[in-house]
Amino acid sequence: MKIIAYWFLRAVAVIITAYLLPGVFLKSFLVALVVAVVLGFFNTIIRPILLVLTLPINIMTLGLFTLVINALLVILTSNIVPGFGVSSFGTAVFFSLILWLVNSVLNVFEPKEEK
Secondary structure: OHHHHHHHHHHHHHHHHHHHOOOEEEOOHHHHHHHHHHHHHHHHHHHHHHHHHOHHHHHHOOOOHHHHHHHHHHHHHHHHOOOEEEOOHHHHHHHHHHHHHHHHHHHHHOOOOOO
8 A cells, every 4th residue: 555655646746747847748647657657667777777887977977967867767758658758858857856856845745654
């Protein structure tokens, strides 16, 4: 049940972010659910590999290259998921930043561990 709540909150975060940015196209809530799953998969599997491979450039830019990696993953998601699109690389960067901020705010509503 907890996983479904996380998934739902991530989809709500995608919807809020798409609403706030003019260059982001999101067709429906179902598409937002798929985007949440695909972005979660990319952030779990592909992002750590890319961070290790780009470690020297990430160190030289003091971690700012991570924004480029996040934007590339958003663009990859928009290419894979029909009904979701970003208009440019800059929009993808802002999408990843605002999505992080919205997810941080929505973390208040996540279910807590019961002891």
